[in-house]
Amino acid sequence: MDMIIAGLLDSLSPTSLMFVFTGVLIGVLIGAIPGINGPMAIALFIPVTYYMSALTAIGFLVGLNKGAFFGGAVSAVLLRTPGTPEAAATSWDGYPLTQQGKGEKALRMALYSSVAGDFISTVVLIAIAAPLAAIALFMGPAEIFALISLALTVIAGIGTNSICRGLMAAGFGILIGLVGTEPVTALPRLTFDIYQLGGGLSLIPLAIGLLAFSEILLQLEKFTVKGGGKHKIHEPSPKLEDRMLTLKEFFASTKTLLRGSLIGIGVGAMPGLGAPVASFMSYDQAMKRSKHKEEFGKGRLEGIGASESANSAVVASSMIPLFVLGIPGNLAVAMLMGAFMIHGMQPGPLMFQENAQLMYGIYGSLLIASLFLLIIGKFGLRYFCKAVNIPAMILYPIVVFTCIMGSYLGQSSMFDVGVMLAFGFIGYFMRKFDYSYVAFLIGFILAPEWERALQQVVIISEFDTYMFFQRPVAMLLMALTFFVIARTFWVGISANRKKKLEQESASEQAKNG
Amino acid sequence: MTRIKRDSIAYLVIVGFCVLMLVWGIPTYTPDYPGYGASPALVPNVSVGVILFMACLSLLRIGIAAFMNKPIPDEESSFPEDMEEGAGFTQIGRVKLQHLASTMIPCVLLVVAIEYIAYIFVSFVFLMIFQYVIGNRNWGQSILVSVILTATLYIVMRYGFGVPVPGPQLF
Numbered sequence: 001m002d003m004i005i006a007g008l009l010d011s012l013s014p015t016s017l018m019f020v021f022t023g024v025l026i027g028v029l030i031g032a033i034p035g036i037n038g039p040m041a042i043a044l045f046i047p048v049t050y051y052m053s054a055l056t057a058i059g060f061l062v063g064l065n066k067g068a069f070f071g072g073a074v075s076a077v078l079l080r081t082p083g084t085p086e087a088a089a090t091s092w093d094g095y096p097l098t099q100q101g102k103g104e105k106a107l108r109m110a111l112y113s114s115v116a117g118d119f120i121s122t123v124v125l126i127a128i129a130a131p132l133a134a135i136a137l138f139m140g141p142a143e144i145f146a147l148i149s150l151a152l153t154v155i156a157g158i159g160t161n162s163i164c165r166g167l168m169a170a171g172f173g174i175l176i177g178l179v180g181t182e183p184v185t186a187l188p189r190l191t192f193d194i195y196q197l198g199g200g201l202s203l204i205p206l207a208i209g210l211l212a213f214s215e216i217l218l219q220l221e222k223f224t225v226k227g228g229g230k231h232k233i234h235e236p237s238p239k240l241e242d243r244m245l246t247l248k249e250f251f252a253s254t255k256t257l258l259r260g261s262l263i264g265i266g267v268g269a270m271p272g273l274g275a276p277v278a279s280f281m282s283y284d285q286a287m288k289r290s291k292h293k294e295e296f297g298k299g300r301l302e303g304i305g306a307s308e309s310a311n312s313a314v315v316a317s318s319m320i321p322l323f324v325l326g327i328p329g330n331l332a333v334a335m336l337m338g339a340f341m342i343h344g345m346q347p348g349p350l351m352f353q354e355n356a357q358l359m360y361g362i363y364g365s366l367l368i369a370s371l372f373l374l375i376i377g378k379f380g381l382r383y384f385c386k387a388v389n390i391p392a393m394i395l396y397p398i399v400v401f402t403c404i405m406g407s408y409l410g411q412s413s414m415f416d417v418g419v420m421l422a423f424g425f426i427g428y429f430m431r432k433f434d435y436s437y438v439a440f441l442i443g444f445i446l447a448p449e450w451e452r453a454l455q456q457v458v459i460i461s462e463f464d465t466y467m468f469f470q471r472p473v474a475m476l477l478m479a480l481t482f483f484v485i486a487r488t489f490w491v492g493i494s495a496n497r498k499k500k501l502e503q504e505s506a507s508e509q510a511k512n513g
Numbered sequence: 514m515t516r517i518k519r520d521s522i523a524y525l526v527i528v529g530f531c532v533l534m535l536v537w538g539i540p541t542y543t544p545d546y547p548g549y550g551a552s553p554a555l556v557p558n559v560s561v562g563v564i565l566f567m568a569c570l571s572l573l574r575i576g577i578a579a580f581m582n583k584p585i586p587d588e589e590s591s592f593p594e595d596m597e598e599g600a601g602f603t604q605i606g607r608v609k610l611q612h613l614a615s616t617m618i619p620c621v622l623l624v625v626a627i628e629y630i631a632y633i634f635v636s637f638v639f640l641m642i643f644q645y646v647i648g649n650r651n652w653g654q655s656i657l658v659s660v661i662l663t664a665t666l667y668i669v670m671r672y673g674f675g676v677p678v679p680g681p682q683l684f
Contacts, residue, residue, distance in 0.1 A: 048674075050674075051674050051675075162571075164567040164568075164570060164571045165567075165571075167563060167564075167567050168527065168563075168564045168567045168568060170563075171560040171561070171563040171564040171567070172560075172564060174556070174560040175534075175557060175560045175561060175564075178556055178557050178560070182543070182544055182553040184547060184549070184550045184551075184553065185544040185545075185547050185553055187544035187553075188542075188544075189542065189543050189544060189553055189557070190538065190539070190542050190543065190557060191542060192538075192542055193542075217613065217616060217617075220612070220616055220647055221609055221612050221613070223647070223648075224612060224647055224648050392647075393644065393647065393648070393649040393651070393654065393658075394654070394658055396647055397640050397643055397644055397647075397658055397659075397662065398658075398662060400620070400643060401636070401639075401640060401662055401666065402666075404620065404623065404624075405666050405670065408679055409670065409674065409676060412676055412677065412679070414624055414627060414628060414679050414680075417624050417679075418624055421617070421620055421621060421624065425617065428613065433519070433520075433523055447556075447560075450556070451556045454551055454555070454556065455550045455551050458550055458551040459549065459550050
């Protein structure tokens with residue numbers, strides 16, 4: 001109990017409050033800019049947190065992530081250009097409202113739904129993470145090895161149309177993650193006699209390159225090769241009732257918000273699915289169960305509530321696998337995992353024993369970030385709307401120079417800037433050729449833990465390959481891993497067959513007339 | 514270029530990389546087996562093996578389809594709206610490669626030059642060149658952005674974090 005009170009008091013310290021507030025503020029601003037999302041913002045701002053305490057740093061980054069999730073809705077509603085993929089469903093009903101001059105009302109609905117989804121999800125995280133972590137402590141190295149194998153397989157399917165390319169990306173990430181000092185012999189491995197690689201590749205320059213720099217290369221390409229267009233701004237209605245959201249309008253969507261939050265919590269807790277899935281699922285359910293199906297897509301507030309409550313609920317619930325098992329379920333959480341490691345903590349069930357006070361401090365910061373999101377969103381909404389119009393000519397040099405200096409900041413090394421550029425270049429081709437950079441990054445982060453678990457299994461079992469068969473949970477997880485691979489291949493083959501049949505029947509129909 | 518040709522070339526490059534790693538990279542740059550635990554080469558070999566297996570599997574699939582004269586249905590492109598005329602499924606035509614080079618080269622030059630020439634001067638020049646490359650011809654705006662950004666990051670790094678800026682300070 002003392003730990004809980006001490007942790008919560010830590011989160012209420014002026015420094016912590018100030019940085020959580022700053023994180024949410026920057027997050028909303030950044031999220032509102034089309035093309036910049038939460039994980040990218042975290043990658044850019046992690047170097048700033050090197051000089052903060054662990055609680056302040058995590059609070060700041062969590063605030064940034066929460067803010068960016070809501071910020072994505074601003075450009076989705078006002079421009080129909082979702083700042084983040086999960087805000088796409090928000091634009092379906094948000095933009096029609098903007099066209100009717102009710103953009104501010106739509107944004108208020110998005111804000112309150114985001115805060116509701118986020119708050120419910122945070123409470124669930126607080127309630128179940130510690131008890132689940134206590135159960136997870138019974139897992140040995142065999143289970144951990146099997147679990148990471150399963151997570152890597154599931155995650156390999158994210159961000160690509162092909163499981164083969166996803167597994168290749170994950171394998172490449174693991175290979176890059178093994179560069180540095182080998183844990184058993186303490187001798188350099190795969191360093192190619194480059195002394196800077198002795199300690200391994202740093203996560204931050206690699207993540208900045210892969211997430212931010214490669215994205216900017218693609219956006220610059222669109223902007224300069226295809227030409228950047230100006231956004232059409234719709235004039236807001238002068239009527240107050242068109243701009244403000246009444247309590248009646250908000251509470252009319254209570255069921256949808258609760259359902260959306262639960263969908264978000266469920267989806268977020270499962271590694272690999274992510275906020276866009278939650279958002280689309282919730283929207284679909286809201287539409288199916290509504291008495292006014294025909295109004296969806298034409299500016300129904302319930303549609304915005306469904307999408308925003310679900311995608312914001314993912315923010316906190318996606319930390320459940322991180323806190324319970326030490327496995328990041330999506331990119332934003334992978335970046336947060338990196339931040340934990342930078343501050344000397346290994347995410348996983350042991351955190352509740354080794355850093356209990358800090359964990360409760362983080363819980364406090366998560367709740368405070370929800371409150372700040374409400375306050376900042378309520379009073380700053382009109383100003384954030386202006387962020388969507390920051391000229392690209394000013395924005396891109398700022399982001400590129402921040403990428404360069406952010407990579408340098410960690411170890412004061414220009415070698416890291418080179419690493420950032422190299423992985424920006426690799427990331428550009430990975431995105432173009434449909435290789436999952438998400439699987440790559442998560443493979444990179446999990447590689448050392450995966451190898452450590454394998455080494456422990458081998459040492460404990462003295463090369464007994466039947467060890468997995470003696471551990472039912474490990475065996476079940478390994479079986480699930482193979483099942484996921486086989487199922488993904490089967491689904492891919494079936495989809496190809498179906499497509500081919502459709503193409504054949506279409507060509508036959510064309511021939512017949 | 515078709516998607517299949519693009520993917521085949523990419524898979525062949527990956528197979529080549531894997532073979533190089535298995536034959537030379539991993540054996541040369543991995544410590545010897547210490548006599549306990551798993552070999553330090555085990556996990557690298559497994560990860561390269563997975564990549565190689567997947568690349569060969571994909572090549573085999575393309576090869577069988579070509580041999581049986583069966584077209585593989587087109588997968589959806591990641592950036593369908595972004596395709597340049599003539600670039601096909603590579604999504605990278607000559608214009609885009611030129612653009613990539615023009616963006617990357619100033620960044621690489623910055624990394625090299627900053628070790629020898631003062632941060633403030635190099636950063637200012639880099640930002641001016643970068644803005645020119647992305648098409649900003651408003652010199653007043655370019656100078657303003659370059660000066661403010663260089664000065665802000667200098668102040669933040671030096672006085673905010675106490676980190677020395679890269680290379681010589683002023684000259």
